[in-house]
Every structure is written in C-alpha cells, then in structure tokens.
Amino acid sequence: MRLHDKAKAILRQNDQGGYTLPTFGLYPYQWNWDSAFAAWGFTTFDPDRGWRELETLFSGQWDDGMLPHILFHRIDPGYFPGPEVWQGRGPIPSSGITQPPVAASFMAKMLVMHPDGKTRARALWKKLKAWHAWFMEWRLDQGAVCVTHPWEAGRDNAPDWDSAMRTIDVTGIGEYTRRDTSHVDPSMRPTKYDYDRYLKLVQLGASVNWDQRELKKINPFRVADPTMTFTLLRANRDLRDMGQSFGEDVTQIENWIKTLEDGAKTLWNENIKGYDSRDAHTGAFNGVLSNASALCWYAGIDNAEARPAVERMMDAATYGLASFNPEADGFEPLRYWRGPTWPIMNFLVGSGMEEMGISDLADRIRTDTRHLMKLNGFAEYYDPLTGKPAGGDSFTWTAAVWLGWAGDFPKSERGVA
Numbered sequence: 001m002r003l004h005d006k007a008k009a010i011l012r013q014n015d016q017g018g019y020t021l022p023t024f025g026l027y028p029y030q031w032n033w034d035s036a037f038a039a040w041g042f043t044t045f046d047p048d049r050g051w052r053e054l055e056t057l058f059s060g061q062w063d064d065g066m067l068p069h070i071l072f073h074r075i076d077p078g079y080f081p082g083p084e085v086w087q088g089r090g091p092i093p094s095s096g097i098t099q100p101p102v103a104a105s106f107m108a109k110m111l112v113m114h115p116d117g118k119t120r121a122r123a124l125w126k127k128l129k130a131w132h133a134w135f136m137e138w139r140l141d142q143g144a145v146c147v148t149h150p151w152e153a154g155r156d157n158a159p160d161w162d163s164a165m166r167t168i169d170v171t172g173i174g175e176y177t178r179r180d181t182s183h184v185d186p187s188m189r190p191t192k193y194d195y196d197r198y199l200k201l202v203q204l205g206a207s208v209n210w211d212q213r214e215l216k217k218i219n220p221f222r223v224a225d226p227t228m229t230f231t232l233l234r235a236n237r238d239l240r241d242m243g244q245s246f247g248e249d250v251t252q253i254e255n256w257i258k259t260l261e262d263g264a265k266t267l268w269n270e271n272i273k274g275y276d277s278r279d280a281h282t283g284a285f286n287g288v289l290s291n292a293s294a295l296c297w298y299a300g301i302d303n304a305e306a307r308p309a310v311e312r313m314m315d316a317a318t319y320g321l322a323s324f325n326p327e328a329d330g331f332e333p334l335r336y337w338r339g340p341t342w343p344i345m346n347f348l349v350g351s352g353m354e355e356m357g358i359s360d361l362a363d364r365i366r367t368d369t370r371h372l373m374k375l376n377g378f379a380e381y382y383d384p385l386t387g388k389p390a391g392g393d394s395f396t397w398t399a400a401v402w403l404g405w406a407g408d409f410p411k412s413e414r415g416v417a
C-alpha cells in the first residue's frame, strides 16, 4: 500500500465515529491537541469528518470555557488515570486540565482547504474564543502562558519541569497501577518518580473541584511555557483573522495578541540564547533548549537571535529537531519528551519557519520528517539519532502530518494553507 493510503487508513482505523483515538491501547480516548491534528488530516480527504472531529471535541467544553485535555467518551480500563480520578466537571467525563491550544490554527487551515465549512467554523469560533479567554483569565504570568500540570504542555516529561516537580510532596498519594507501561516499553515512557507527581497534581486539582482561583493558591506547579505561549499567540492571530472575515468584533483578541507578544519576550533566556520555560513561583528560568524553543516562528515572532541555537540542535541530530537539546546533560534519545523527535512538533516548527522565510531549515525539517515515516512508518516519536520508531504505533497525528505536510506529493495536494 502507498504510504499515503496507509496514512489515511490509520485515521480510519482509529476513528471511533466522531472522534479519533491517538492510537489503540496506549491512548483509548479523545485527546485535545491530537484531535486538532486529526481534524486537519481528515480534511485532506474527508472534510465532513474533519469538522466533526472538532465539534465532538468542543462538545466536552466546560462552562468556564476550559477545553479538557482528555474526553472519556467510553470507559476503557486500559488507561490510568481515568475519570474517577480526575473528577472533571464538564458535560462529558473528562480530565481537569487543558492542552496546547492549536485547534483554532488547524481550523483556519481547514477553512482554506474546505471553504464550505464556514457555517460550522462560525459556530466553533465562539467556543474557541471562550477557551482562549479562559487562558487569558487564569493562566498568565507576565503575559506568558503557564501550565499547571506537565501533561498540559503536551510535553509530559520534558526537563523543563524537573525543578518544579522537585517541590511536589507526594505523601499520601496511595497505591495505583500504571497502564501505559503495559502498552509501551517503560524505557520510552516517564518514570515512576514522574508519575507519582503527575498523580499528586491531579489529586490537588480534584480536591478543589478544578476551581482555578483555589488551584492557583495550592498548586506548587506553575510554569510559564513556550509551548503554551507560542501556540496561544498563533491561535489568537488565526482566531482574529477568521473573526474579521466573519464580521466579528476582534478588539479583545487584538489585545490578547499584544499581551502575549510581550509575554513571549519574558521567555527569552539570554544565558542559553533561546526561549525557555520559567517557574512562575520563583521566577527562575529552567535553562532548557527544546523543540518548544523553536515555536517562536510559528507564533509569528521573527527573532533572528533564536536561530543559531535551534540550528545547532538540528546539527546535533540526524533527523529533524530533537525534543531536548542532544548536547545537554540528561538527553535520552528514546524517552518521550527528553530527546525523541516528534513529527507533530516538527510540523509546527517547520511550517512556522516556512511562513517566516527560513526556508533552508524548514525544508530540512520537513525532509527529515518525511524520511522518518518512509523508513519507519507512523510512530508516535522517533530516536533523533537513529530514526528508530518509539512509543505507540499507527499513530493518528503522525499520519495527519504526512497527509497535511510531510508526504512526498505536490504542495497543492497538501493541507498547508
């Protein structure tokens, strides 16, 4: 089967009728940013199904605007922690945290690919705005966007969180059984030390019914993060442009964009000459160069000073951009967000570079990403040195990245608007 047809088949296989699993086994529910990628991937060959994906995602939105990172549509005992641990309070059983807000940006692409979706997009636009407003109300630190749980950034076990994780007291978390390591080699997953702390943060949130005001008082984990800041900045630009074309008043969104542009500046760490995460409680930078540091171009920030460090990271890897600087202590090429290269991040970074005219690096990232898939199929992530596939396989968002961007077919057939 052609790789192109395989990619489509993966989306179809993982389709649960209205939402798409990231992959069977490891992730048996609907994940927020995975779904945004899935919606875009579907739109390349089945636009109706693409729109449906976003509509199902937003059917789980909370009344305060929060859009959960997992929707537990049908209970699956193969995943931990499930809805009984999270105790979400939305219309559908869910987690209590969110994930990088990429949905508006994918919707903008979908609208260019399928203008007939305009009525559906208009209905979703209001929900997206409510979600973005929730971030702006609850998650800012000096204009940068904070995560309140490592899972929120999507980069679960990134070294960015190490120092904040050390402040978490896990006394009394109780016994629990992880499920992820029964699906995937434990050496490719977060450690028990990490999981204890992930769970403690879930318990803390549930203890205050996910009330953001209360949670802010008791949560030791609050980290201003390049992933969130850059994706929300980009998403607000896309939301503004779509809003303008719909005849909406976008003044408030313009203000959000200014706030986030200023906030992004506070993430610049002169010591590493790169965008870094910063502990909102202590004000200290984490000193971590990651693939999230390279999302500035995706956010529309043209900072030539950011290029050398990113290019050095690319030079140190064989394939694409590693999730953590290969030259740093603690780089682990197969362990999730501490080293592997991720097609989804390569797409966000590479398409941002392409748009900002950094064509040489953009082409390199895209070519590398295509090679990874040609060599080793549609894995969750890959060793950036050898290309070895890792994590889950037959992965939805990796297949979507092939269909929308990385595949070796003419640009006119790609979903890059």
Ligand code: DGY
Residues within 6 Å of the ligand: 069, 151, 156, 180
């Ligand atoms: C997991 O379960 O590993 C997810 O990344 C959490 O969202």
